[in-house]
Amino acid sequence: MAEIYDETHELFRASFRAFVEAEMAPRREEWESEGITDRSVYAAAGRHGFTGMAIPEEYGGGGVDDFRFNAVISEELARAGLGGAGLGLTLHNDVTTPYFLEYCNEEQSRRWLPGIASGELITAIAMTEPGTGSDLASIATTAVRDGDEYVVNGAKTFITNGINSDLVITVCRTGEGRGGLSLIILERGMEGFERGRNLDKIGQHSADTAELFFSDVRVPVANRLGEEGKGLEYLAFNLAQERLSLAVYGLAASRSALDWTVEYVKERSAFGQSVASFQNTKFVLAEVATEVEVTTSFINDCMIEHNEGGLGSTQAAMAKLWASELQGRTLDRCLQLFGGYGYMSEYPIGPAYADARITRIYGGTSEIMKTIISKDVLG
């Protein structure tokens, strides 16, 4: 298989792995029990160049727009079993930063990009509402123009970084129909902007997933990203990278599960022989390894196309659908080979199994991915 990483990526990997081992992995259990990752980890990551890699140097970023660096971060987080603690960091780099890069005007760039690059301004994106998730056109949070301000009312739910975030890209209704959505940045501390519960989930316990409430929040028009009414168009553009990011994580989590399982079955014995010696174990691992290898080729192609600006929405949907389904299947099959220990939190496979369940749902469900793909297939 063609190698897509060069020496620069491998140096970056070594440096991020050291950061994970020193600053993140030792605090995993603490964050899992608290239901949130300490926000100081973002600024620490920023100091080492692990946030804002794509942000131009003049705004304090790394100045290199190469998605492979983002992928290296995902792979290392998956390897360390940090699916929950790492979620906010990958969201910040892979999902939200591109909106700021693409749509900020000069004044907004000066105001926000340095903090995003340094990890001192943590970001989130709020699309989902209690009444609508998959169907973005039904978003009901309103932003009504009043002079130089919008008055925002409504509620969002399931928002990653919901508690930690300082800047929230909030999808608001500024007009009727599909052309009536706009992206407005709500900032920590604005009057009438309240955080609700940090939601209790079955996995990704270190990730803060929260409700947000807006009650007559007065937001300067200068906080709107891009043009009014272009929200859905902007979302469609950026969702390709969000889906690729989830696909990369799904594949990385599958590869990590395979590695953990190979190590475990060689050490564990049953009926006087190693678990690795059973034909079932060999066949399961052969199938998983094959699927991981074949998927790697496709995801690598997607990354190269994305770097060259050519990743289409259908291909991104295929990558997300395939890799998240692979992740679910792989984690389930690998956990089975751990027996009862697979169900215990002390081995990474158990928490990674629970963490995996969401990837078929967020960023667009598998059913929505199939809907997008089928439109292309049927023409």
Ligand SMILES: Cc1cc2nc3c(=O)[nH]c(=O)nc-3n(C[C@H](O)[C@H](O)[C@H](O)COP(=O)(O)OP(=O)(O)OC[C@H]3O[C@@H](n4cnc5c(N)ncnc54)[C@H](O)[C@@H]3O)c2cc1C
């Ligand atoms: C841990 C977590 C983190 C999240 N982070 C964020 C975030 O940071 N920002 C954010 O905005 N959102 C976030 N979400 C929300 C997530 O993106 C939505 O939950 C997801 O898009 C599905 O929306 P829904 O929950 O409203 O389900 P629904 O849209 O109500 O779907 C319910 C079921 O119906 C199916 N369905 C819906 N429409 C169709 C259709 N046309 N054809 C066939 N089947 C269909 C779905 O596939 C699903 O199986 C997060 C969710 C979770 C759980």
